[in-house]
Amino acid sequence: MLSTVERRFWARETSTEAALPVEKRVAIAVWKLATPDSYQSVANQFGVGKSAVGIVLMQVCRAINRILLRRTMTLGNVEDILDGFAQMGFPNCGGALDGTHIPILAPPHLASKYINRKGYFSMVLQVLVDHRGCFIDINTGWPGKVHDARIFRNSGLFRKMQARTFFPDWKITVGDVKMPIVILGDPAYPLMPWLMKPYTGKLDRSQDRFNYRLSQCRMTVDCAFGHLKGRWRSLYGRLDLGESSFPAVISTCCTLHNNCEGKGETFSQEWTSEVQSLEAEFAQPESRATREAQYRATRIRDALREEFEAENQQ
Structure with missing residues (x-):
């Protein structure tokens, strides 16, 4: 009330x-x-x-x-989040990161900036979700042509993660490496000590197992996008709005998503079917991988890979 x-x-x-x-x-x-x-x-x-x-x-x-936005878009209980992702198979994980393209009408100015790799006009929504699929952090307003890594590097989330102010400074030891709370991304994001992403290229068994565990946890963000777009189908309606108004609409849908998820509102599978038909018209552009990585981040990922392999052999 x-x-x-x-x-x-x-x-x-x-x-x-x-x-x-x-x-x-x-x-x-x-x-x-x-x-x-x-x-x-x-x-x-x-x-x-x-x-x-x-x-x-x-x-x-x-x-x-x-x-309502600041009330619903909060980090919440960090221990609960860490425990949730640990049960999915990934230790000391604070969230899953991804972006999605929201279809829009062609803006009257600089329209070419909004054409994504699938050929339609879009605005990017970048989110960090917890283990339940609720949004912890959102960033929207960037044109569809902009690479995910650039959007991320210019976000408040990136600055806070770099400054170690977003999560508590809780570390665990993996092998002989200290690992802070991490978030999980796809190959489009840079490998950082606090951002783990999959191995790419020809994979050995242990790398494949690492990728599987990471993918299982990142399914939470896919599910969150499915529920967001299923409940708030205007996000596929290419609303007749000025480009400056779209971020407010997208943020509102994210806020209402968290409110519905937090209160356990029923999600109808019929909505999923409708979203899938809309997805066919507005397919998501494939992420372009970035090879950027820090040495310490590589050591953390390799240590995790070795630990996952050891656990599997027990």
């Missing part, structure tokens, strides 16, 4: 010329976010003007981001 102060702020942020009740404005915005329906269709559904739908959508999104 919102406090009196929050309700006043919400009402001010979502006021329209039609003076619609707050509950109706929220319903209009949630309906628009949850479906690929057109503005006119939503307007007909709620008996309002077409232009009012767009106004209400952005005002409600701004209010949700202002009031």
Whole structure:
């Protein structure tokens, strides 16, 4: 429930010329976010003007981001996260990192920057998820043409991980190497002492086993994206918005995702089928691998690989 102060702020942020009740404005915005329906269709559904739908959508999104985003997008219990990923097979892991492309209409300016490798216009959403598939950190607004590694290096998450301020400074010993809390990424990201990614190229048995364990944990981020897009299908509707408005809509969907997941809201498999049909039209571009790696990071990954191999032989 919102406090009196929050309700006043919400009402001010979502006021329209039609003076619609707050509950109706929220319903209009949630309906628009949850479906690929057109503005006119939503307007007909709620008996309002077409232009009012767009106004209400952005005002409600701004209010949700202002009031709820910081409450739901939190690190939470670090020990719980570490235990969760450890049960999946990866020690001292604090999250899984990945990006996804959200289809958009061609921006009026610098449109070529938004064309991704699959040939459609998109905006990138980069996320870090916990073991339950909730978003711990998000970064959005970058054009679809930009490489994942560049987006990551320019994110607040990267700066905090480098400064060792995002997670507690908890280390474990793997072989003869000290390992901090790490996050897991795909080959598009640089190998860092605090970011583990798969081995690439021709793999031996132990490297393949390492990759399998890492992949099992990274399935949480794939599942999170599936639930995000399944519940909030407007993310595939190429909303008719200015490019500066898209980050607010995407952030709102992420905030509502965490709220639904945290409260155990049921996820219908029918939504998955709809998302899969939409995915066929807007396939995700393949990540371009980067070979960047630090020596200490390589030692940590090799030590983990050796430990996983030893555990398998016991």
